[in-house]
Amino acid sequence: MTRLSTENVERAREIISRYPSSRSALLPLLYLAQEQEGWISDDAMRHIGELLDITPAEVLGTCSFYTMFKRQPVGKHLVSVCTNIACLLNGGYELLEHAESRLGIVPDETTADGEFTLEEVECLADCDRAPCLQVNYRFFGHVSADDFDRLVDDLRAGRLAETVPAHGIMNREQLPPVAVRHAETPHGTGD
Amino acid sequence: MAFRDAPDILTGRLRFDDSHTLERFLATGGYDGLRAALARPPAEIVEEVKTSGLRGRGGAGFATGQKWSFLPADVFPRYLVVNGDEGEPATFKDHMLIERDPHQLIEGIAIASYAVQCTKAFLYLRGEFALGHERMSKALREAYTHGGLGRNIFGSGFDLDIVLHPGAGAYICGEETALLDSLEGYRGTPRIRPPFPAVEGLYQKPTVVNNVETLANMAWITLNGGAAYAALGAGRSTGTRLISLSGHVNRPGNYEVELVKATFRDLFYDPALGGGIPGGRDVKAFIPGGASAPWFGPDQLDCPLDLDEVQTRGSMMGSGSVIVMDDRTCPVRAAWRITKFFAHESCGKCTPCREGAGWLEKVLRRIELGAGREDDLDLLLDVCDNLAPGLSWPPGQTTICVLGPSIPSSIYTSIRMFRDDYLTHVKEGGCPFN
Secondary structure, three states, X not given: OOXXXXXXXXXXXXXXXXXXXXXXXXXXXXXXXXXXXXXXOHHHHHHHHHHHOOOHHHHHHHHOOOOOXXXXXXXXXXXXXXXXXXXHOOOHXXXXXXXXXXXXXXXXXEOOOOOXXXXXXXXXXXXXXXXXXXXXXXXXXXXXXXXXXXXXXXXHOOOOOOOOOOOOOOOXXXXXXXXXXXXXXOOOOOX | OHHHHOOOOOOHHHHOOOOOOHHHHHHOOOOHHHHHHHOOXXXXXXXXXXXXXXXXXXXXXXXXXXXXXXXXXXXXXXXXXEEEOOXXXXXXXXXXXXXXXXXXXXXXXXXXXXXHOOOEEEEEEOOOXXXXXXXXXXXXXXXXXXOOXXXXXXXXXXXXXXXXXXXXXXXXXXXXXXXXXXXXXXXXXXXXXXXXXXXXXXXXXXXXXXXXXXXHOHHHHHHHOHHHHHOOEEOOEEOEEEEEEXXXXXXXXXXXXXOOOOEHHHHXXXXXXXXXXXXXXXXXXXXXXXXXXXXXXXXXXXXXXXXHHHHHOOOOOOOOEEEEEEOOOOHHHHHHHHHHHHHHHOXXXXXXXXXXXXXXXXXXXXXXOOXXXXXXXXXXXXXXXXXXXXXXXXXXXXXXXXXXXXXXXXXXXXXXXXXHHHHHHHHHOOOOOO
């Protein structure tokens, strides 16, 4: 069972109170689950449904729409290589091919040691540093084949733990306060 | 040159390494604009923004002040939703503004919220911007502590909360009504209009949706006046704007330029801007306004950065991203990759887009890989015409939002300009550029 921890349930309630309608907290709560486990299990979705008073199917229906929510375990490091137009013009596919051969996997696969998952992604909005990639959503720009090899070595050795936290950890800052909180209105219209 | 004499409205602070900190923000006039705005009646701020001629920087280019004035009077609550879901391929200006000057955006959101009299704003920030989320969270906390957010802002009696909300990897959520669905906790699919968000938006309440860059202008307009902003640029293209320049240029990057005063040639070749094409090669084609925009050939290099002029010539400035392709670029591969993007990002709600994107991508891939047929070109144009009847710009509308009808842009313009390249793929059974 991978339900949200007691601490995360508290955080979930705090997040829900920010919105006039509790369902708005669905994406933030899915991020909480992903932060806790590194991916989002059926149990976690069921638990989120309970917290928001919606069905597990509704949670899954929304969750499955968004590519950043991983419904299967991914490697310790999610390597997302952009091949969209600006990267394509600057060697994005060559970088992806190099990544495939260096890691010995194709996109959407995970290395046998569980260290790396590779994916091909759409434009990351870092085009002046093409070709670019992200590891656990942290940017690396102007990545050459040599840079990539060094990056893999550094990640494996844990030398980048400061800049690249574990997959699922998106925002290490404390959320800002809000002056006005809302009572839970699961099916409300925001009044 | 004139386009370099304009003030740095959006990027002035970015020359400092610590531009994202509250200390730097306050040392460079930060929150002066908000204080000035709060000392005036809200309607006056709306008028200043109308006078400025500022148009939305997200892509559609709608007049910001006018958008605000569509809110029905005396209907509350109402919301300001900030679109920070930057995803149009090759657009990276909001990414920079969010990471490197978060307080400028917060101040802009607060001024706009005061102008439209809403007390709750939502900042929908693209999920992939992890550093942006961290910087923005910290900046928001600082803004509350500083008195620039929360209750009774700077003693004015005006209250405002900004809720930071994460996207999760869906380009379509940059479309304003899909964004609202996403913010309500649903799949991000566009809504049929009317009703427009100004009347029934978030939670069916009156809602303004504005882009990050649009709002980053607010402090300057408040402090300097709408007329000073309108004095920059010309016609419907007033002020400065950020151009995201990428592809085959020596100096890719975000450049703040005065509209109309610069041409695409200036943008690509000026030593302070693009700095020329690597290896001194020629421009084969360029995309003047993001992956959704029809392509231009080198014959359009002297076109000014002017919304109307670019549209008259059959394309758009869109999100302000310009992509340069040199003479070694395979137009089939480029058009295929853009189409693959749309096929992946189509939300699936409307049939022409959901089905059309997939088939267009397959046919383009077949040509690029050497298995194409000569009549594939007619097939592509026929499917394109089903998505955007007439194959012109702005496109004929067949779907709820403009994603679908934008898909043909790269395909029909590249076929018109580079038919021979397409045919060579078919005749030689492969890509001649490999």
